[in-house]
Amino acid sequence: MHLARFPRIFLAHLPTPLERLDRLTKELGGPEIWIKRDDCTGLSTGGNKTRKLEFLMAEAEIQGADTVITQGATQSNHARQTAAFAARLGLACHILLEDRTGSNDPNYNGNGNVLLDHLHGATTSRRAGGVDMAAEMELLADRLRAEGRRPYIIPGGGSNPTGALGYVNCAFELVGQANDRGLVIDQIVTATGSAGTQAGLVTGLKALNAGIPLLGIGVRAPKEKQEANVFALAQKTSEKLGCPGVVARADVVANCDYVGQGYGIPRADTLEAIAMFAQLEGILLDPVYSGKGAAGLIDLIRKGQFSKGQRVVFLHTGGAAGLFGYDAVFAEDRKALEV
Ligand SMILES: *Cc1c(COP(=O)(O)O)cnc(C)c1O
DSSP states (O other): OOGGGSOOOOOSOOSOOEEEOHHHHHHHTSSEEEEEEGGGSOSTTOOTHHHHHHHHHHHHHHTTOSEEEEEEETTOHHHHHHHHHHHHHTOEEEEEEEESSOOOOHHHHHSTHHHHHHHTTOEEEEEETTOOHHHHHHHHHHHHHHTTOOEEEOOGGGOSHHHHHHHHHHHHHHHHHHHHTTOOOOEEEEEESSSHHHHHHHHHHHHTTOOOOEEEEESSSOHHHHHHHHHHHHHHHHHHHTOTTOSOGGGOEEEOTTOTTSTTOOOHHHHHHHHHIIIIIOOOOOTTTHHHHHHHHHHHHHTTOSOTTOEEEEEEOOOGGGGGGOGGGGHHHHHTTOO
8 A cells, every 4th residue: 555656736734633532522422523624724724635635636747737727616615625726837727617515695595615616727617406417527628639738637525546545644643643642543424425445544543444434424415325425435545445345235324314315415414513613613614515514423422323432524525615615594694693
C-alpha cells in the first residue's frame, strides 16, 4: 500500500486536526465524541472534495487538460472546490449545476457556493433536476474538443477510484494520528453522498486491517442503493490500490434514516445538529451533508447505540459555505436572537 505511487498535486492543508468535543460529549452523556476536521482542508473554505481533487487534478495535468468539467447540485461544495483548484492550476473550469431542490430562493441560486464558483472564475450552466448529468458533461466535452480544447471530466462529487484515493489517504492519516496519541477509535461516522468518501475510507481502513467500523449517514439514496454504490466503488478502489477484495460487502454500512424529504432539504433534526455544533463547539456544519450526518450521530447516541467508554470520531466533511444559500431555513430561530 504505497500511495506515493499515484500522481498527486499536494495542495490540501494536511493533516487536518483531530479534536475532542468536550461540550457535545457532556451534553449527550454517551461516548467520547471526536472530530476529524476535513472542513479545514484549506481550499476556498475547505471540505472533503479537496483530498479527492489532489489525485483527480494530477490526472488531468498528466493528460494535458486545459479545462476541467464537473457537475453537482446548485449548492455543490464539490463544484466550489473544483473551481478553486482549477484556478490554482490555471485551468478553465466549467460546472453544470443540477436543480435538485426546485428552490426559487435567490440566495440558494446565487449565494454561498454559487457565489464562490463565480469568484474563482468558473462558468456555470444550469440543468433541470433528474437530467443525466454524466451525459451532459460528455456533450459539453465534445463541444469543447470541437473548439480545440482539451477537457478533463471529473464525475459528480469527484467519486471514482482516482478521487477515492484521497480518502484512502485520510484513513491512513486518521489511524496514524490515533496511533500517535494512543487513542483507540471504536467507530467512525460520516455523511455519505456520491460515495467516494466512504469508499475510500473503508478501503484504507481495511487495507490497514485497522478494525475500526465505519458508518455512513446517507443524504440522498435509500440504504440498499447507497451501500451498493459505496461497495462497488470500494471494490474498484481496492483494485487500483493493489489490494483487490480487501473490502467485504459487510464492511459497507449506511444508515439513510436522516435524509427526510430528499437531497438538499434539511429536516428539523438537521437544523438542531447544526445549532448544537455551532453553540456547543463553535463548529459550523451544513444543511445538506454534515448537518444530516451529525443528526444521525446525535440520534444514535441518544438511542444508546454507542456506550459510554467508547470513542466515536465524526469526520466533518465541510460544507459551511452552503449556509449562505440556506439562510431562509434559519429565519425563525434567528428572530428570537434579535434582542
Ligand atoms: C460531497 C460532500 C459529502 C459527501 O461525500 P461523498 O464523497 O460525495 O459521499 C459530505 N459532506 C460534504 C460537505 C460534501 O460536500
